[in-house]
Amino acid sequence: xxxxxxxxxxxxxxxxxxxxxxxxGAVVAYLGSRAGLVTxxxxxxxxxxxxxxxxxxxxxxxxxxxxxxxxxxxxxxxxGIEFSFERLARIRRLILGGGTLQVVxxxxxxxxxxxxxxxxxxxxxxTGFLVSLSSTAIVLKLLADRGETTRxxxxxxxxxxxxxxLAIIPMVLLLPLLGGQGGSPGDVALALGKAAxxxxxxxxVARRVMPPLLEVVARTCSxxxxxxxVIAVCFGTxxxxxxxxxxxxxxxxxxxxxxSESRFSEHALGEILPLQxxxxxxxxxxxxxxxxxxxxxxxxPLVLAAAAGVLAIKTVTTGTAARVLGYRLxxxxxxxxxxxxxxxxxxxxxxxxxxAGLSPLGRGEAGSQTFIAATVLLMVGTPYLAMxxxxxxxxxxxxxxxxxxxxxxxxxxxxxxxxENHVVVAGYGAxxxxxxxxxxxxxxxxxxxxxxPEGAREAEAxxxxxxxxxxxxxxxxxxxxxxxxxxxxxxxxxxxxxxRITTVARMTNPTMRIVVxxxxxxxxxxxxxxxxxxxxxxxxxxxxxxxxxxxxxxxVSPDEIERQxxxxxxxxxxxxxxxxxxxxxxxxLEGDCLETRTVTVRDGAPAAGRRLxxxxxxxxxxQVRGLRLDGAWSxxxxxxxxxxxxxxxxxxxxxxxxxRTAPLFRPAGGSLPPPPRTAPRRGNVDTEQVVTLExxxxxxxxxxxxxxxxxxxxxxxxxxxxxxxxxxxLRICMSCGHVGCCDDSKNRHATAHFHxxxxxxxxxxxPGERWGWCYVDEVEL
Numbered sequence: 218x219x220x221x222x223x224x225x226x227x228x229x230x231x232x233x234x235x236x237x238x239x240x241x242g243a244v245v246a247y248l249g250s251r252a253g254l255v256t257x258x259x260x261x262x263x264x265x266x267x268x269x270x271x272x273x274x275x276x277x278x279x280x281x282x283x284x285x286x287x288x289x290x291x292x293x294x295x296x297g298i299e300f301s302f303e304r305l306a307r308i309r310r311l312i313l314g315g316g317t318l319q320v321v322x323x324x325x326x327x328x329x330x331x332x333x334x335x336x337x338x339x340x341x342x343x344t345g346f347l348v349s350l351s352s353t354a355i356v357l358k359l360l361a362d363r364g365e366t367t368r369x370x371x372x373x374x375x376x377x378x379x380x381x382x383l384a385i386i387p388m389v390l391l392l393p394l395l396g397g398q399g400g401s402p403g404d405v406a407l408a409l410g411k412a413a414x415x416x417x418x419x420x421x422v423a424r425r426v427m428p429p430l431l432e433v434v435a436r437t438c439s440x441x442x443x444x445x446x447v448i449a450v451c452f453g454t455x456x457x458x459x460x461x462x463x464x465x466x467x468x469x470x471x472x473x474x475x476x477s478e479s480r481f482s483e484h485a486l487g488e489i490l491p492l493q494x495x496x497x498x499x500x501x502x503x504x505x506x507x508x509x510x511x512x513x514x515x516x517x518p519l520v521l522a523a524a525a526g527v528l529a530i531k532t533v534t535t536g537t538a539a540r541v542l543g544y545r546l547x548x549x550x551x552x553x554x555x556x557x558x559x560x561x562x563x564x565x566x567x568x569x570x571x572x573a574g575l576s577p578l579g580r581g582e583a584g585s586q587t588f589i590a591a592t593v594l595l596m597v598g599t600p601y602l603a604m605x606x607x608x609x610x611x612x613x614x615x616x617x618x619x620x621x622x623x624x625x626x627x628x629x630x631x632x633x634x635x636x637e638n639h640v641v642v643a644g645y646g647a648x649x650x651x652x653x654x655x656x657x658x659x660x661x662x663x664x665x666x667x668x669x670p671e672g673a674r675e676a677e678a679x680x681x682x683x684x685x686x687x688x689x690x691x692x693x694x695x696x697x698x699x700x701x702x703x704x705x706x707x708x709x710x711x712x713x714x715x716x717r718i719t720t721v722a723r724m725t726n727p728t729m730r731i732v733v734x735x736x737x738x739x740x741x742x743x744x745x746x747x748x749x750x751x752x753x754x755x756x757x758x759x760x761x762x763x764x765x766x767x768x769x770x771x772x773v774s775p776d777e778i779e780r781q782x783x784x785x786x787x788x789x790x791x792x793x794x795x796x797x798x799x800x801x802x803x804x805x806l807e808g809d810c811l812e813t814r815t816v817t818v819r820d821g822a823p824a825a826g827r828r829l830x831x832x833x834x835x836x837x838x839x840q841v842r843g844l845r846l847d848g849a850w851s852x853x854x855x856x857x858x859x860x861x862x863x864x865x866x867x868x869x870x871x872x873x874x875x876x877r878t879a880p881l882f883r884p885a886g887g888s889l890p891p892p893p894r895t896a897p898r899r900g901n902v903d904t905e906q907v908v909t910l911e912x913x914x915x916x917x918x919x920x921x922x923x924x925x926x927x928x929x930x931x932x933x934x935x936x937x938x939x940x941x942x943x944x945x946x947l948r949i950c951m952s953c954g955h956v957g958c959c960d961d962s963k964n965r966h967a968t969a970h971f972h973x974x975x976x977x978x979x980x981x982x983x984p985g986e987r988w989g990w991c992y993v994d995e996v997e998l
Contacts, residue, residue: 234274234275234276234277234280235280237267237274237275238263238267238275238499238502239495239498239499241263241266241267241274241502242259242260242263242264242498242499242502244263245259245260245262245263245266246259246260246263246498247259249262257352257354257355257501257596258355258596258597258599258600260498260501260502260504260505261501261502261504261505261593261596261597262505262597263502263505264501264502264503264504264505264506264507264508265505265506265508265510265593266505267502267506268505268506268507268508269506270506270508270509270510270511270512271506271510275506282503286465287496287499288495288496288497288498288499288500288501288503289465289469289497289500289561289565290451290452290455290465290469290496291451291469291489291492291496291497292354292496292497292500292561293469293470293473294451294455294469294470294472294473294476294489295473295486295489295490296353296382296470296473297469297470297471297472297473297474297475297476297477298473298474298476298477298482298485298486298489310542311372311373311376311377311542312376312377312379312380312383313380314541314542315373315376315377315380315538315539315541315542316376316377316379316380316381316383316384316538317380318537318538318541319349319377319380319381319534319535319537319538319556320349320350320380320381320384322534322537322538323345323348323349323530323531323534323535324342324345324346324348324349325345326345326530326533326534327341327344327345327348327349327530328341328342328344328345329341330526330530331344331345331578331579334578336578336579337579339395339396339397339575340395340575340576340577340578340579340584341579342395343392343395343570343575343576343577344577344578344579344584344588346388346563346566346570347559347563347566347567347570347577347588348527348530348531348559348563349381349384349534350381350384350385350559350560350562350563350566351377351378351381351531351535351556351557351558351559351560352558352559352560352561352596352599353378353381353382353560353561353562354497354560354561355558355560355561355596355599356374356378356555356556356599356603357375357378359555359599359600359603360374360375360555360603368607368610369544369548369551369610370539370544370548370551370552370555370606370607370609370610371555373539373542373544373548373549373552374552374555374556377535377538377539377552377556378556381560381562382470382562385562385565385566388566389566389569392566392569392570392572392573392575393573395573395575396570396573396574396575397574415458415471422475427450427475427476427478427479428478428479430446431443431446431476431479431481431485432479432481432670434446435481435668435669435670436670436671440488443481443485443488444488444489447476447485447488447489448489448492450472450475450476451469451472451473451489453472454468454469454471454472454475455468455469455472456468458471481670481685482685486692487686487687487690487692487693488687490692500561501561504561504564504589504592504593505593507564507585507589508586508589508590508593509586509589509590512583512586512590513586513590516583516586516587516590519587520587520590520591520594521594523587523588523590523591524590524591524594524595527557527558527559527591527595528557528595531553531556531557531558532550532553532554532557533553534553535549535552535553535555535556535557536549536550536552536553537549539552539553547609547610547612548609548610550606550609551605551606551607551609551610552606554602554603554605554606554609555602555603555606557595557599557602558592558595558596558598558599558602559588559591559592559595559596563588563592564592567585567588571585636662636664636697636698636701636702637698637701637702637872637873638662638701638702638703638872639662639663639664639698639701639702639703640656640661640662640663640664640702640703640704640705640706640767641663641664641666641694641697641698641699641702641704641705641706641722642656642663642664642665642666642706642708643666643688643705643706643707643708643710643718643722644666644667644669644672644688644707644708644709644710645665645667645669645672645673645675645676645683645709646672646708646709646710647709648708648709648734648760648763649665649667649706649708649709650672650675650676651760652706652708652760652763652764653665653676653679653681654679655760655764656764656767657679657680657681659768659781661767661768661771663681663682664681664682664683664684664697664698665681665682665683665684666683666684666685666686666688666693666694666697667683667684667685667686667688668685668686668687670685673685684696684697688707688718689714689717689718689721690721691721691724691725694721694722694725695725699722699725699726699729700725700726700876700879701726701872701873701875701876702726702729703729703730703770703771703814703872704729704730704731704732704766704767704770705718705719705722705726705729705730705731705732706731706732706733706734706763706767707719707731707732707733707734707749708734708760708763709734712735712740712743712744715733715735715744715747715749716743716744716747717747719731719733719744719747719748719749720747720748722748723747723748723884724748724883724884726879727816727819727822727879727882727883727884728814728816728868728875728878728879728882729814730750730751730766730770730814730815731748731749731750731751732749732750732751732752732753732763732766732767733749733751733752733753734752734753734760734763735752735753740752748819748884750815750817751766761782764781764782765778765781765782768781770814770815772813812869812870812871813842813867813868813869814867814868814869814875815865815866815867815868816865816866816867816868816882817863817864817865817866818860818861818862818863818864818865818866818882819862819882819884820862820863820884821862821884822862822881822882822883822884823880823881823882823883824860824881824882825860825861825862826859826860826861826862827859827860828856828857828858828859828860829841829844829854829855829856829857829858829859829860830856830857832860832881834868834878834881835962835963836963837870837874837877837878838870838871838873838874838877838945839868839869839870839874839875839878840868840869840870840961841854841866841867841868842867842868842869843866843867844858844860844864844865844866844867845864845865845866846858846860846861846864869961900931900932900933900934900938901932901933902929902931902932902933902947902956902982903929903932904928904929904930904931904932905928906928906929907926907927907928908926908927908928908929908949908951908954908980908982909926910924910951910978910980910987910989910998912924912989912998913998914998917994917996917998918978918991918994918996918998919993919994920977920978920991920993920994921978921998923951923952923976923977923978924951924952924978924989925951925952927949927950927951927952927953927954928954929949929954929956929982930953930954930955930956931956932956933947933956934947934956934957934958934962934964934966935955935956935957935966936957936958936964936966936969937958937962937964937966940964942963942964943962943963944958944959944962944963944964944966945958945959945961945962946958946959946961946962946981946983947959947967947981947982947983948967948979948980948981948982948990949979949980949981949982950967950970950971950974950976950978950979951976951978951979951980951989952974952976952977952978953974953976955967955970955974955976956982957969957970957979959981967979968992971992977991977992977993977994978990978991978992978998979992980998
């Protein structure tokens with residue numbers, strides 16, 4: 218005890234160096250992100266700066282290597298959880314066909330070129346192995362940040378990366394043979410058979426043992442126990458497989474596949490992710506520490522030549538594999554640029570190769586330094602290569618672009634729930650159960666997130682969409698599409714947990730309505746400060762109000778809401794207490810119902826204190842339907858109206874349009890972002906067509922005699938085409954054929970045409986729409 222409390226001695230040496238790694242990684246990664254670099258590149262630079270070849274702040278390589286090994290184990294474990302056997306099966310053509318071709322081509326071309334320089338074939342093949350692998354971590358991060366995961370080159374890249382990550386298994390098994398330590402081909406066959414036996418055992422455990430084990434642990438509702446169990450599965454599986462001759466990192470990947478077969482894989486990933494980020498950051502810092510700056514300076518032409526060679530080989534071989542799969546040449550070239558770097562798994566393979574007596578280019582330490590320097594340069598340049606890839610793919614998207622199958626496209630996009638304008642129900646306690654039943658019965662789209670095994674099973678038995686995950690974590694909320702959600706309801710959690718959920722959700726989607734139910738009035742203010750739009754401190758009545766508030770956000774009429782509330786309250790809340798839910802009248806969810814939101818201007822948001830006109834909401838595709846200031850309501854607020862914190866705005870637009878306006882309302886301070894710039898439309902209306910309008914009830918309008926068959930005057934809005942402006946929808950005058958933009962557009966040229974000519978009737982000319990409108994009688998035809 219006295220030793221622990223003593224302050225006479227300084228910190229242990231290992232702690233000082235560990236602190237240097239973490240602090241330097243955080244500082245340099247932050248500076249790199251401000252400069253537009255990927256965080257991983259910042260970690261590499263931090264390693265170069267503090268390493269033994271830089272400032273020499275850290276010189277205990279054994280300590281850093283140990284932390285890096287943990288980083289690799291946890292990195293591969295999380296990748297294994299995200300893959301799952303089902304996911305691998307769904308994109309097997311993209312993985313096995315394209316991936317095999319890419320790895321074989323890259324390895325073969327590299328080995329042939331290196332062997333031509335006089336390097337022995339074993340070292341040449343080993344060098345080909347290193348070059349054939351790309352960086353899964355960097356590429357996936359770039360694709361996610363740039364929103365290009367679903368683009369054609371992103372889909373191809375993801376499929377090829379998955380195969381590369383799997384290809385390391387046979388590569389590691391072949392290293393002893395290449396290094397002259399593996400004996401005969403029979404020894405290799407024995408090693409491959411052993412690996413196949415390990416995989417078969419993993420499959421058995423994944424299907425039979427792991428799901429019930431994790432369910433038993435999850436039922437304790439102890440986050441600490443669940444986290445320890447997940448880490449035990451990771452480390453235990455990695456250790457046991459290493460005893461059978463498979464590397465720790467590959468064992469960790471197999472452990473991740475085991476966990477992925479459980480329904481609690483998302484929960485496990487959410488718990489392990491912070492540790493994985495910490496240790497994988499250490500791994501990339503350790504990679505940077507390997508770079509000898511003096512070697513780089515004195516051998517710069519050699520390093521640049523090696524980097525250029527790798528860039529050319531990876532671009533051509535990856536592009537060829539994508540081209541064989543049916544992608545157009547620009548898309549294939551974009552995929553090649555995206556995967557042109559050398560990956561983090563190459564360093565894992567390099568370590569295993571050194572143990573087998575192999576080195577890059579067969580040049581010992583000089584070859585390793587050349588490989589490390591070229592790899593670091595390519596990793597630093599990957600963001601710029603990704604920008605070039607995105608530009609090239611967009612240039613090639615003008616024609617018909619062959620894409621993978623629908624299953625492959627869905628897989629490349631990820632497992633995120635593809636919903637919009639839905640309700641996220643966080644937790645599945647008593648209140649959430651009742652709310653979910655009412656939402657389901659009335660047709661309101663929703664999804665449930667819960668950590669409770671019993672609750673998840675019950676919700677699935679009812680046929681509800683469920684994600685097992687922690688709602689206080691941003692990743693879980695993103696997986697249920699919270700950025701596109703219309704509302705989030707926290708019905709049963711304690712006040713502290715509800716506040717954490719609300720804070721994370723509010724930062725992710727500042728335009729979404731958040732409703733929280735709590736038991737005590739004393740907790741209302743704290744939850745409101747966390748970002749809740751409404752806090753209800755009641756029990757059964759609170760459930761009714763949650764339902765009513767969701768309907769109001771969907772713009773259901775007050776009369777309809779009262780009818781729904783009466784049905785739920787009937788017979789002393791029988792609808793909430795009965796074993797079977799009585800029939801409830803469905804809610805019509807269409808038109809304006811799904812397009813409007815009530816958004817609160819919060820203190821610290823860029824919109825706070827601004828004039829309404831300064832926000833330029835129409836340029837984002839969002840229209841203002843009303844504004845409440847100091848209790849006063851206005852349906853047509855002036856552009857000069859100042860928006861203080863607490864102002865409520867009723868806005869209309871698509872889910873994607875609201876996502877674009879998120880920076881305006883996110884309470885994080887900063888300046889007002891510029892409105893999006895879009896290229897003017899050229900128009901695609903067929904001017905040769907004859908447009909007619911047949912009113913369903915001619916008696917409603919006194920101007921049907923002025924409706925005539927007309928030809929569209931132009932291919933788009935006449936005035937917008939002249940001025941270069943954009944529009945939202947198009948309308949055609951049924952008297953003269955003038956084509957103008959709708960009232961949701963910035964210029965409202967269709968209405969302006971009516972005021973200028975008194976032509977009373979227009980019709981929508983949008984594809985699939987045949988409705989008309991009389992400006993004079995104000996009736997839909």
